[in-house]
Amino acid sequence: MKKNILVIGTGTIGEPLISLICDLRKKMDIHNVLFHKNTPPTLFEKDDKEIDMRGDQPLVQGLIERGGKLCVRDKKTAEEFIKLGFQPFIVGTENAVEEADIVIDCTPKGFGHQNKQAYYKKFEQNTLGFIAQGSETGFGKPYVYGVSDKTLVPDKDRYIQVLSCNTHNLTVLIHTLSLTQPLNPLEKGDFVCMRRASDISQSDRTGKFIASPTTTYHDDDRFGTHHATDAHRLFSLMGYDFNIFSSAIKLNTQYMHSIRFNLKFQNNFDKEWIMEKLQANPQIALTYKDNMHQVFSFGRDHGHYGRILNNTVVLTPSLHIRKPSGSDAGKELIGFCFTPQDGNSLLSSMAAIMWFLNPENYKERMSMLDDYLYQEV
16 A cells, blocks of 8 residues: 655755655655644744744745645644645644654754654554654664665664764765775774754754854763764664764854764775775765865755765865875775765665665665766766
8 A cells, every 4th residue: 555654844854855755756656745844934923032934935835836745733833824825734743643654753853752752652553664863862773874774673663763964974984995895894983074054044043153163072982973973873783883983063154064084994905995995885976076065066956956865975086095105005094075965864764764665675666766876976
């Protein structure tokens, strides 16, 4: 039977995910693509503050025109949508969750856990599964498509946490260079995540604008920031205990994240070995563009809804092997790569949906996304 997919949240990840599922609905054998909008696109007061959501009206209209079915939280909210000409398909958050076979939570940090307790647990026995995004640590089994697929257990894992976009970048580099044949065990990995402060879809009124580069504290004594912490947690499920550490700094840009990495392996390698490894992974894109704006522009012009879905974009000229003088090989690789905004999270979210639909052949079905992966940008 055809299934209903529910996406809760229409933000930076939710909106393109809804659009992507709508585009592939027939190929995925999906009956309804439901999307839940919590606040009406109107002008209203909340906690003595005026909130202007009128700019979301084209968003709602666009998702409906693509085939999405609007779901709202309650009757009062439904009345506001109806006044604007939008007829809700389902009224009531609980009713929407009950109708869904798979739920993807794309709400801001913390709300995924709240929704799990308030709604998801009530219907987990009659639902194939629930997916949350990177900020919801502990929501479910951590997942990165192409890296930790073997850790998913059919009929047992009902909750999946798609890790953050920068964590995708870290894990795919480690997995590709260390855990694919021929093996070269990782001794140590150090990452500096240079994060965009906000997305181009967000306004300064969100409070995310920063006037200058702003550092992030090392909250974990062993791993630094959550990026290495989450990556280690994912690899521990695969039986690995990697010595990795990450730092992070926010930059006052709205375009892309970038990462400077330093990876030390047990065995010597040369540039040819590195390039063969990177080129063999279809989820890794290579680039000669040394400016993140140029890479972002490629995604805007050629990507799906402006997004590159690869896990990472490695800057080829930046790859440097630290080796003894006069040698062609070494054990330490240093370089830069770009994180395709939330594109890699979208890819893993789609893979998790496919896995819930059919764990046996989801990898074959993911081939419908091959056109959105690039070997070079």
